[in-house]
Amino acid sequence: MKNRDSSILYLILGIYALLINWYYNHNIIFLILAWIFWPVYLVYELLTGHLSHNAWKDIPLSYFK
Numbered sequence: 110m111k112n113r114d115s116s117i118l119y120l121i122l123g124i125y126a127l128l129i130n131w132y133y134n135h136n137i138i139f140l141i142l143a144w145i146f147w148p149v150y151l152v153y154e155l156l157t158g159h160l161s162h163n164a165w166k167d168i169p170l171s172y173f174k
Contacts (some may be wrong), residue, residue: 122131124153132168133159 126147130140144149154160160168 119153125133126154128169128172129160130155132171 123144126143127140130143130150134140
């Protein structure tokens with residue numbers, strides 16, 4: 110059961126990275142690369158500051174408006 114919980118979290122974070130990538134790039138090639146390397150991409154976005162000032166929650170909400 111513990112493996113299943115971590116795999117669901119892994120999937121959710123991967124989808125979150127794709128949402129962030131599509132918000133900034135709108136490019137299928139970059140989206141595929143972000144899916145393959147999403148942990149590295151997510152850390153990159155955190156370190157560069159693209160997710161600061163509540164952007165971490167505004168970006169996913171922008172898809173539902």
